[in-house]
Amino acid sequence: MNKIEEIYETLLEEYSYQGWWPLIHCEGNNPTKTGAIEGYHPKDYSFPKNEEERFEIIMGSILTQNTSWISVEKALINIDKITIDFKPENILKTLNNDFNSFKEAIRCTGYYNQKMNYISNILDFYLKLKGEIPTRKELLKVKGIGNETADSILLYGYKQDEFIVDAYTKRIFSFLGHMKVENSYLKIKKLFEDSLHSNYKIYQEYHGLIVEHGKRYYIKKPYGINDNLLKDFKV
Numbered sequence: 001m002n003k004i005e006e007i008y009e010t011l012l013e014e015y016s017y018q019g020w021w022p023l024i025h026c027e028g029n030n031p032t033k034t035g036a037i038e039g040y041h042p043k044d045y046s047f048p049k050n051e052e053e054r055f056e057i058i059m060g061s062i063l064t065q066n067t068s069w070i071s072v073e074k075a076l077i078n079i080d081k082i083t084i085d086f087k088p089e090n091i092l093k094t095l096n097n098d099f100n101s102f103k104e105a106i107r108c109t110g111y112y113n114q115k116m117n118y119i120s121n122i123l124d125f126y127l128k129l130k131g132e133i134p135t136r137k138e139l140l141k142v143k144g145i146g147n148e149t150a151d152s153i154l155l156y157g158y159k160q161d162e163f164i165v166d167a168y169t170k171r172i173f174s175f176l177g178h179m180k181v182e183n184s185y186l187k188i189k190k191l192f193e194d195s196l197h198s199n200y201k202i203y204q205e206y207h208g209l210i211v212e213h214g215k216r217y218y219i220k221k222p223y224g225i226n227d228n229l230l231k232d233f234k235v
Helices: 003-015 051-063 069-082 088-097 099-109 112-129 136-140 147-158 167-175 185-195 200-217
Strands: none
Touching (some): 051 069, 051 112, 051 147, 069 099, 088 099, 088 112, 136 147, 147 185, 147 200
16 A cells, blocks of 8 residues: 555544535535535545536535635525526526526635636537546646646536645645645646546545645645644655
């Protein structure tokens, strides 16, 4: 077992299964989490179960850019109130007929004008897919979809084996000495994918565990100063 795998096992033992991606109509929760705990589904990898849940994940992946999940959850609940459901066709109808209400619904996530454009772009792209699974390359051509957002959509929305690299990943593993914080997204992604079995369930769990651990020890500088759990993995 390599160090990346050992760290995964250590985090899993500490925090248990995370049950990402959280969905607003999922009744599950995860009491081991900090912050929002509703909507998670530990050890249940059957989500998304339908198109509405898939598109909710896609929307959440865009709205979570540069903000907290608690703010995204509020926005998704607001959207749910002004639309029939999360069917892309109904979201598009609301955008066209009640643009200002939709903008107000996502205001709590910040950068809402920009995110409105991104949501419009992904709607157009998604509807043209006609049920097909998009490639990573195709997603990255959509304005507003970068590496992290594309991988989030593919991993959680389509159960594809794409590891997500977020800010906590960089902070934790650069602190431990397994990478440099200035390494490119794709270089860090390759490090994890080369070190782990290609399995979307493990990728989902690892991402959730990294976020949970990061929220506890890597929010403020100096990062990791009190991270006793992973201190023995420093190189």
